[in-house]
Amino acid sequence: MKTAEIEMKWYHFLPHIFILTIVPLIVHLNVMPLTGAYFDFWNGDKNNLDFFSYYKGIWLLVFTGLLVIMFLVRLFQSDPNLIKKDLRIYYIPAGVYLLFVIVSTVFSKYQNISISGFPDRYEGIYILAAYIFLFFFTTAFTSKEKHVKIILGSLIIGATIIGSIGLFQYIGYDLWKSDFGKSLMIPSKYLKISNDIRFQFDKHTIYATLYHTDYVGSYMAMLFPLSFALLVLVKNKWFKVGMAIITVIMAINWLGCNSRAGFVGGVLALIVFLISINKVLTRHWKYFAVGLMVTIAMFLGLNQISHGYVNTRVASIFRDVKSLISSNGNSNSQSYKDSIPLKDIKISGTKGTVVTATETLNFKLINNQLTFEDTNNKPIESSYDTSNGKITLKDPAYKDYSLLAGKDGNQYVFKLDKGDIKLLFDLKPQGISLMDNKGKIFTLEPVESWGFNGKEKLGSSRGYIWSRSIPLLKNTILLGYGPDTFAAYFPQHDILGKMYAYNGDMWQLVDKPHDLYLQVALNTGMVSLLALLVLFGLYLFKSIKIYTKNEYDNFLSQVGVGVFIAIVGYLGAAFFNDSVVSVAPVFWILLGLGVSINHIISNQNASKGTNFQNRKLGNPGNPAKIK
Incomplete structure (x- = not known):
């Protein structure tokens, strides 16, 4: 029926x-x-x-x-x-x-x-x-x-x-x-922050x-x-x-x-x-x-x-498209380093080295005090302001550096800024460590990439993202990392690549x-x-x-x-x-x-x-x- x-x-x-x-x-x-x-x-x-x-x-x-x-x-x-x-x-x-x-x-x-x-x-x-x-x-x-x-x-x-x-x-x-629009999108208990909202688009x-x-x-x-x-x-x-x-x-x-x-x-x-x-x-x-x-x-x-x-x-x-199919681009996988101010970061025990396009800064932690050396390992005279933690290097070659050292919570940290270069180091008697922008210790491990060599900026930096994402596929042939977990597995520590791809923003989140x-x-x-x-x-x-x-x-x-x-x-x-x-x-x-x-x-x-x-x-x- x-x-x-x-x-x-x-x-x-x-x-x-x-x-x-x-x-x-x-x-x-x-x-x-x-x-x-x-x-x-x-x-x-x-x-x-x-x-x-x-x-x-x-x-x-x-x-x-x-x-x-x-x-x-x-x-x-x-x-x-x-x-x-x-x-x-x-x-x-x-x-x-x-x-x-x-x-x-x-x-x-x-x-x-x-x-x-x-x-x-x-x-x-x-x-x-x-x-x-x-x-x-x-x-x-x-x-x-x-x-x-x-x-x-x-x-x-x-x-x-x-x-x-x-x-x-x-x-x-x-x-x-508008005030009406803000009243729609912001709950009443948060209306006091409405004037602090910054809109990305004009x-x-x-x-x-x-x-x-x-x-x-x-x-x-x-x-x-x-x-x-x-x-x-x-x-x-x-x-x-x-x-x-x-x-x-x-x-x-x-x-x-x-x-x-x-x-x-x-x-x-x-x-x-x-x-x-x-x-x-x-x-x-x-x-x-x-x-x-x-x-x-x-x-x-x-x-x-x-x-x-x-x-x-x-x-x-x-x-x-023309750039992607062109054979004139530099195919050297390290070519992006020629275009960024930060060349290298080296850490060994209580000694750190930051290599830039114009000079090298060496620093050591000795008896809880920082000392500095120039490109030729010659000491650089410095002064330390205890009121704000500011360090001033007396060598004119380092006048563009902004250096701070002091306590951040339970950590003793050293902050180094020079233009787009923004670095943070954890200072301990047993050794110096590099930290990310969240204060988490990490190392500059080698980053796998595939394709887009020298063309990482293509498609609003999509070339960079794809070149670093494709190597991850070898681990997801059967199962994936989990819904919406991309940010957890992308090589966020690739600060040199990000500095190139994002025009100096070395801490850009790729989510x-x-x-x-x-x-x-x-x-x-x-x-x-x-x-x-x-x-x-x-x-x-x-x-x-x-x-x-x-x-x-x-x-x-x-x-x-x-x-x-x-x-x-x-x-x-x-x-x-x-x-x-x-x-x-x-x-x-x-x-x-x-x-x-x-x-x-x-x-x-x-x-x-x-x-x-x-x-x-x-x-x-x-x-x-x-x-």
Whole structure:
């Protein structure tokens, strides 16, 4: 006996609606005290003041939990459309990925980080599991065109609000810098610090509610192509008018956020869109051409407003590509040392040596007193101010040095500054030790690297990060280090490499690989990455088959190709950006929506084929017989 179909109502999609419209908008301060591994691998601050990730993650888990409850209720009601057997091919790689997320967490050395996530990111096991649940529940709940419209409408509303905030930021009216904005994002008990907040971005830059310009780029690499596709393909005039306005807002944010990753992803999506609609391009070429010209006009206008900065950012992409493929670069792995002021640090017992580009400073700890020698090991006369710990070297060659010595808690420390060189030493009778910016003793061990020799600054120092991250992959072939634990395993002690890559900032915290695929491979293992690539590949392959031959004469196919190129845009930007809780939930819902739309279209096409065969053969069950 066939089970009766249970109608899926609009309110069953309330969690989806909130995740797409409300969660990305959440900007609220959470003060997290840092202890243990959280402090050890953070930037030296004892508290993490997070505005953009923590509460987004909390509410994402709440709404995902509601989806779990709804799913279980409908499963208990024996909804026949809930688990689609035809989609098991997608569920298997998604399940494998989730399995390795769990196992990598269980065996992680830093389980607290793996469970809750790293400061400012909070993509631990719960959040990663929520992403997979969102994908699964979207495919489970979406089986009709009206379901697609609910999810699409929610996404467009949320994107329009985010885009409007970004638009005003670009012209110098940042909501979060206003008293009203501060009252929204800062709890009342912390309002006294509102005037002390320093914003990283000024006008002519967009970060909206998504934490960073790069993540606005990832978001808009989805939303701009999607809105552009709907503008071109959907015939309804009023819908076109609405989508024209929304597409302009998305275009301004896509270009105005100055994210090169987002630009690459968006352009890739538009190329795929052009290929997908080649069969019907003659029917829609006017709208495509007008949309493209408006986008170009946006580019020129934003470039004018920003005094050429947009063009500079785009041009830098081509410069980086040219530099990457050029054989003229210095391939010497140590070449970066020629460009930095700090050449070497040597420590032996109670003697230390700092070698700079212009001179060498030797210092010794004798009877709890520091003595100094120059490049030729000749003594340097010095004086010590007991009131503030300041040491003055009488040799003019060392006039640019700032030296301090004294007690810091229970430690006796020596601080040496010269321009970008900022060093701290622990002084004990038994020996001198080098300390990091958090006061933790470490040694300058050799750092493994792969590729990008002499080109570490490519892609805003992505070349440096990738060159130091790729060697770590040999340890994550099966299991990863644990969700969000990248910062704990990156060679943070590579102060010479950082000084070169980050223009003198030798204590820069590297907490993410700036590449989704590298991020997955390191955090949850290469097997989990392979599973994700299979999942993405299956969807992309199915979409190519459907949309390169489609007539786009119905709403589902028009939305379907828009979602398809949105996924392409995100995955393209993901070569240069990470997964973050501000954007990733939207991607995973869109991926589930795309799989669902493809499934509906395939079933419709199969049904049309069956009906055609029935009519052709004169099936007695079909009233349209051929006589």
